Amino acid sequence: MKLVASLTSPYARKIRVALAEKNLPFELEVDIPWLADTRVPSYNPLGKVPALVADDGELWFDSPVIAEYLDTLAGPLLLPADRAAALPVRQAEALADGITDAAVAAFLEGMRPAERQDPAAIERQLGKISRGLTALEARVAQRKGCAGEALSIADIAIGCTLGYLDLRFAHLGWRAAHPQLAAWAAGLLARPSFTTTAPPAA
Numbered sequence: 001m002k003l004v005a006s007l008t009s010p011y012a013r014k015i016r017v018a019l020a021e022k023n024l025p026f027e028l029e030v031d032i033p034w035l036a037d038t039r040v041p042s043y044n045p046l047g048k049v050p051a052l053v054a055d056d057g058e059l060w061f062d063s064p065v066i067a068e069y070l071d072t073l074a075g076p077l078l079l080p081a082d083r084a085a086a087l088p089v090r091q092a093e094a095l096a097d098g099i100t101d102a103a104v105a106a107f108l109e110g111m112r113p114a115e116r117q118d119p120a121a122i123e124r125q126l127g128k129i130s131r132g133l134t135a136l137e138a139r140v141a142q143r144k145g146c147a148g149e150a151l152s153i154a155d156i157a158i159g160c161t162l163g164y165l166d167l168r169f170a171h172l173g174w175r176a177a178h179p180q181l182a183a184w185a186a187g188l189l190a191r192p193s194f195t196t197t198a199p200p201a202a
């Protein structure tokens with residue numbers, strides 16, 4: 001199978017970590033969807049990474065769907081097979097992905113020429129990040145859908161969100177504001193699946 005990904009995408013990193021944790025072989029095609037010559041739209045009509053080409057030729061996109069597909073293959077399950085048990089994991093994953101969405105939106109707004117930036121739009125996204133991290137910290141403390149004994153897709157999503165904040169928003173100092181989350185994440189981010197997929201320096 002082939003994964004189409006950029007090396008800085010936190011969503012693509014989710015899948016690279018998941019593939020490593022499941023020990024599934026794959027070919028990595030690096031493609032930056034913002035470049036004029038990108039081939040990403042030929043894999044995903046939405047033009048976003050990650051996209052996965054399965055061995056049977058089926059195309060999968062959106063990281064939660066790809067992760068679910070990987071669970072049909074081999075390796076430790078990232079999502080409980082029982083649908084009710086999977087719900088809190090899905091919720092924690094959505095929370096982490098939502099923080100990533102806000103961070104990406106704030107980063108992109110901040111990349112616009114200064115005179116075209118909307119400071120209120122950036123503040124709005126920063127509010128989502130701050131509230132989201134508080135909610136994540138509570139979930140980790142309660143082991144609600146994440147931070148359990150087995151690594152889940154929610155744990156992976158949280159790690160990738162925090163890694164993206166380190167990459168683009170280190171100045172926000174999320175560790176100082178959320179020490180319990182930081183203490184738990186230290187072990188997570190030290191796993192080989194995370195250290196080998198760390199984004200290149202910004």
Ligand SMILES: N[C@@H](CCC(=O)N[C@@H](CS)C(=O)NCC(=O)O)C(=O)O
Binds near residue numbers: 010049063064097
């Ligand atoms: N919900 C999607 C988000 C994917 C996404 O937004 N990827 C970004 C890279 S970080 C992208 O490809 N953006 C290109 C674009 O929006 O045109 C997922 O979880 O896979």
